[in-house]
Amino acid sequence: MGLRREELAELAGLSVDYVVRLEQGRATNPSAQVVASLARALQLEPLERDYAYRLAGLLPPQEGAISTHVPAGVQRMLARLGEFPVGVFSADWTLLSWTPAWAVLMGDPSARKHAERNLVRAVFAAGPRGLVAWPVLPDNDALNPALVADLRTALVNYPRDRGLNDLVAELRSTSAEFARLWDEGAVGPHVSTRKVIMHPQVGEVRCDCDVLTVPGCDIRLVVYTVAAGSADAEKLEFLRVTNGVCADGSSPPEPGLFSTP
Structure with a gap:
């Protein structure tokens, strides 16, 4: 490359x-x-x-385990969607990859350990701020049942995945809400939602959040968008510029660096 x-x-x-x-x-x-x-x-x-x-x-x-591989086509698509905050999640809702715009809007996840990048653990064990650096306020209560339903489906598809089994057991023992939703057989599709990100640099940023699936693999893309020409779009552009994200969404290269062999 x-x-x-x-x-x-x-x-x-x-x-x-x-x-x-x-x-x-x-x-x-x-x-x-x-x-x-x-x-x-x-x-x-x-x-x-x-x-x-x-x-x-x-x-x-091995077969039967959740894959953390992001297909090359998805990686190329992310490069083209660089101006949007996009996070790529595995079947157990572990954050695998993200665009630079995601890092400036939600906080850079690169310093977080693998276990800390799991959205379900963050929501039920650490609260909505567990995966991001500042508060994210949803406009409805649809996320939690949908996440539990996703984990239930993943456990059917990957019954021998040790990490997934451990995650479910952990959350059933540490989160009363997760245990209740799990025992009730909670179901719920992911729907488009409006979220408010309480960003320390620009204050409230209102975004539409959509969850997209990739045919042929258990990968989810979480995409945040704002209305063109809105105050929220201006705030997002300000964050991109002040944090060194180029117009195409990439991070600018440092001068004098050399390519890997």
Whole structure:
């Protein structure tokens, strides 16, 4: 792909120093999460991804387990949608990838651990602020039943996924609301909603939130949009400009950086 080390590190949520140590063979035991992040950043196809796992001395994701692989086509689509805040989630609602505009609107998730990037855990265990840096106020109560319904469907599709089973067991024991919705067999589709992001730089930003699914894989795209020409659009543009996000949604390259081999 011709990515600079700094660009690869940013896309994968890793430090530049760690990427350099991987290249030089000084970091010899990368975790499955690290390999998955690098595979997404490099837009590897499934066979290439599995080879990367084996090079790291790890077993590739097995059938019956939730995939954290973001297809190359979705990665390319994200690049074209860079001006919009878009987050990519796996079947268990773990944040896998995001656009720079998502980071400036919702807070940069790159410093968060893998477990902290799970939306369901954030909503039921840590509150709506668990996954983002500041409050997000929904306009209805449809999200929580829809998330529980999604996890129930995921458990049917991936009954042997240990992480998913552990997540359900954890939330049933720590969240009375989750346990109630789970035991009631809560169902509910994701619907377009209006949300208010309480951003520390610009105050309230009112956005429409849509959840899109990708045919052929259990990937969800959460897209935030604002009405063209509105005060909210001006606020979002201000955030993009002041946080160094280019007009096409990308982060500007630093001068003098060199490409990875």
